[in-house]
Amino acid sequence: MSHAIDIVQGEEWVLARLNRPEVRNAIDEKMVSELHELCAHLEREPQILIITGCVAQTSRGPRGIFASGADISELRERRREDALRGINSGLFQRIAALPAPVIAAIDGFALGxxxxxxxxxxFRVATPQARFGQPEANLGIIAGAGALWRLKNTVGMPLAKEILLAGRVLDGNEALAAQLVSELHPPVELQAGAEALARRIAQLDPLAVRLSKQLLEVPESAHPVADNIAQAVLFESDAKFDRMQAFLDGRGKS
Known part of the structure; x- marks a missing residue:
């Protein structure tokens, strides 16, 4: 049986490749289910996650594609109770809350x-050919799986309004200028660029990264108490003593 995502297990990260090229990686319930299974694994055994797309055959030849949006054939049939289930929003929230960092490597369409x-x-890395947009209002719905708040937090309210309310689509260079993505790479180097970022993250202490990621999401009123508690945990970790001693030993040799 074919899978909606292909998973490559590495030593320091897991790569999940969306694999429905015949429908431009439209996100259906099968893909959602498989991504939930991957999240369950990464919640038990934290690793950096790289999510990327595949190559689709188009009238203009092979083209990279991340995900063209929700599967419209399923979306058309959904009703009130399906919306309240939060099919996509629940998954995306789970991905955002994974213990280790998540990297999206984007070529082609990242729509809806x-x-x-x-x-x-x-983190998001992309190619200049990437295209970013939220066309939901054209289909009579809202961007209900996170864009209405994550997008404005990422690119600011004015640009978020252009994308959400006026249908603006950004290319890779525009997305880089808006800080929607942090790096651009040619298509053939996109995965390598994402893996290089994952390698930089993996060089850091995993527990310090994990706690920092969690603390970035807590309300301002929780600081500095939450920071002090997390720091207290880290101050007792073996990694803190080992890494600081290595730093001191290295400085002594310079």
């Missing part, structure tokens, strides 16, 4: 739910 999936990641 595809952009909302990318927004759930901690």
């Amino acid at each position: 739910g595809g952009l909302e999936l990318a927004l759930a990641a901690d």
Whole structure:
């Protein structure tokens, strides 16, 4: 049986490749289910996650694609109770809350739910050919899986309004200028660029990164008490003593 995502397990990160090229990686319930299974694994055994797309055959030849949005054939049939289940929003929130950082590597379309999936990641790297937009209002619905708040927090309210209310689509260079993505790479180097970022993250102490990620999401009123508690945990960790001693030993040799 075919899978909606292909998973490559590495030593320091897991790569999940969306694999429905025949429908431009439209996000259906099967893909949602498989991503939930991956999240359950990463919640038990934290690792950096890289989410990327695949290559689709188009009338203009092979083209990279991240995700063109929710599967419209399913979306058309959904009713009130389906909306209240939060099918995509629940998944994207789970991805955003994973213990280790998440990287979205984007080529081609990241539209609708595809952009909302990318927004759930901690980092986004892309190609100049990437396209980012939220066309939901054209279909008579809202961007209900995170874009209405994650997008404005990422690019600011004025640009978020252009995307959400006026249908603006950004290319890779515009997304870089708006800080929607942090790096651009040619398509053939996109995965390598994402893996290089994952390697930089992996060089840091995993527990310090994990706690920092969690603390970035707590309300301002919880600081500095939450910071002090997290620091107290880290001050007792073996990694803190080992890493600081290595720093001191290295400084003594310079």
